[in-house]
Amino acid sequence: MLIFESVMEKTHLYKVDNFGVKNYNFLVLTCFLFLVMACLTLSLGHITYIFEIENANSPVKTYGDAIWLMVMSASTIGFGDVYPITTMGRIAVYTMFLLGVGTLGTLGAIFANRIFGFADTNIKNRELRKQNADIYAKLLELEKKIDEINKP
The missing domain is CATH 1.10.287.70 (Helix Hairpins)
Structure with a gap:
């Protein structure tokens, strides 16, 4: 192989x-x-x-x-x-x-x-990875906004 x-x-x-x-x-x-x-x-x-x-x-x-x-x-x-x-x-x-x-x-x-x-399982895993990446990007964006709000 x-x-x-x-x-x-x-x-x-x-x-x-x-x-x-x-x-x-x-x-x-x-x-x-x-x-x-x-x-x-x-x-x-x-x-x-x-x-x-x-x-x-x-x-x-x-x-x-x-x-x-x-x-x-x-x-x-x-x-x-x-x-x-x-x-x-x-x-x-x-x-x-x-x-x-x-x-x-x-x-x-x-x-x-x-x-x-x-191969459907592989496709579903890719879709889940994409969703997780989107959620993680949104989380980072929200954390940044929270940090800006909490600045003294």
Whole structure:
């Protein structure tokens, strides 16, 4: 997550509000994650295809089978109809499982946040901070007036 934070800070893909809270551009982040997922699927699928096609006993017969295997690995569904039998194919599927689950999980969290509005709490907290700042400013103003009245 530290790498992600530094990349986002360097690219300025967020806005800082009045309270110093970073508001990330989730559209850009979502597009980036879809691109990462497509690259992972295609590249690892290609690697799997290259190594599996050489083995006659492999259920991976076409490039589409290899891509299907990667999608099923990333989603953790894994129907079992297509599976790797070579060591490199298994390593590619394992890599896709590790990276794909995280990528899809992040995409799911972004959509859940946008659809169900879990960020509402954050918005309410900002509104309360603004109200508190306004009340505090008014309090300081009233104290100043009281001090002026109490001057001898």
